[in-house]
Amino acid sequence: xxxxxxISASVQCAILGDAMGVPVESETTSDGSLCSVKNMLGYxxxxxxxGTWSDDSSMILCTMDSLIQGYDxxxxxxxxxxxxxxxxxxxxxxxxxxxxxxxxxxxxxxxxNYSARSSGCIGEDDNGNGSLMxxxxxxxxxxTDPVPAFLDKIHQISAITHAHSRSLIGCGIxxxxxxxxxxxENKSEALRSAIDKALExxxxxxLFKNELPHYMRILSFELLSCEAADIHSSGYxxxxxxxxxxxxxxxxxxxxxxxxxxxLGRDTDTSGTAAGGIAGLQYGLSDIPTEWLDSLAxxxxxxxxxxxxxxxxxxx
Ligand SMILES: [Mg+2]
Numbered sequence: 001x002x003x004x005x006x007i008s009a010s011v012q013c014a015i016l017g018d019a020m021g022v023p024v025e026s027e028t029t030s031d032g033s034l035c036s037v038k039n040m041l042g043y044x045x046x047x048x049x050x051g052t053w054s055d056d057s058s059m060i061l062c063t064m065d066s067l068i069q070g071y072d073x074x075x076x077x078x079x080x081x082x083x084x085x086x087x088x089x090x091x092x093x094x095x096x097x098x099x100x101x102x103x104x105x106x107x108x109x110x111x112x113n114y115s116a117r118s119s120g121c122i123g124e125d126d127n128g129n130g131s132l133m134x135x136x137x138x139x140x141x142x143x144t145d146p147v148p149a150f151l152d153k154i155h156q157i158s159a160i161t162h163a164h165s166r167s168l169i170g171c172g173i174x175x176x177x178x179x180x181x182x183x184x185e186n187k188s189e190a191l192r193s194a195i196d197k198a199l200e201x202x203x204x205x206x207l208f209k210n211e212l213p214h215y216m217r218i219l220s221f222e223l224l225s226c227e228a229a230d231i232h233s234s235g236y237x238x239x240x241x242x243x244x245x246x247x248x249x250x251x252x253x254x255x256x257x258x259x260x261x262x263x264l265g266r267d268t269d270t271s272g273t274a275a276g277g278i279a280g281l282q283y284g285l286s287d288i289p290t291e292w293l294d295s296l297a298x299x300x301x302x303x304x305x306x307x308x309x310x311x312x313x314x315x316x
Contacts (some may be wrong), residue, residue: 007310013280017272051295059134077116082291091297105161120163128223131162233264244274
């Protein structure tokens with residue numbers, strides 16, 4: 001795959017993972033029927049037709065829409081507000097599945113004129129996966145930046161809604177993996193390098209150091225020897241990151257990574273989004289049935305936005 005194909009496959013698979021996960025979100029893994037998600041489904045949890053993607057994809061599309069015009073944090077915050085309060089970049093005009101932390105932060109921008117630099121929530125309870133779900137375009141856009149500058153921007157973008165250091169680290173580890181995958185086609189080497197860089201950066205200052213133990217299963221590689229039953233895949237950022245990395249490292253095709261992450265259950269759409277972003281980057285779209293991609297809401301407009309975005313990414 002050339003660079004543009006990789007970017008396109010990454011974003012498309014993230015959106016596909018979201019749409020595949022939407023009908024079965026919040027089911028438990030003990031529900032036997034869930035373990036048979038092998039196709040695009042419709043309706044279910046949110047009663048939406050097949051191919052309907054949710055808040056995860058809307059915020060990914062808003063991020064690309066804003067970054068195409070250059071990096072401007074305030075513009076990005078306002079673009080997120082257009083999604084939440086005006087249905088901008090929704091699948092079919094309806095905002096659904098948005099999280100409380102995201103709502104509180106964006107409402108501060110809308111009604112209290114907060115800057116996007118101070119709008120994010122900082123409580124320990126504000127460590128849901130709401131910024132991890134949308135960070136893919138930022139990681140792709142800044143991938144040529146040196147690690148400290150790269151992580152600074154990832155943190156700023158997470159912190160528009162999710163400003164607790166645990167959320168910043170989760171987005172940072174995931175984004176470092178994306179950055180490394182663009183530079184190294186061997187996924188094991190890319191993961192090792194991303195973890196080395198995360199440990200070096202986050203291990204040095206007290207702000208982040210105390211939060212690192214929450215990511216220890218990833219940082220110690222213990223995660224890779226876990227069984228599916230040990231992967232929780234809830235709406236907690238650490239669980240979602242574990243579900244995505246575990247599925248990505250365990251399977252060697254885009255389809256199997258997507259199926260794995262969604263069949264872990266619970267916050268299926270966000271696990272699917274996070275796993276899909278890295279699977280598409282690594283393995284592309286070739287094993288995805290065309291009719292699945294064709295079923296995605298606003299397919300043509302989304303493809304045009306992705307194409308514009310891919311060409312706007314600064315090159316070294
Ligand atoms: Mg969602």
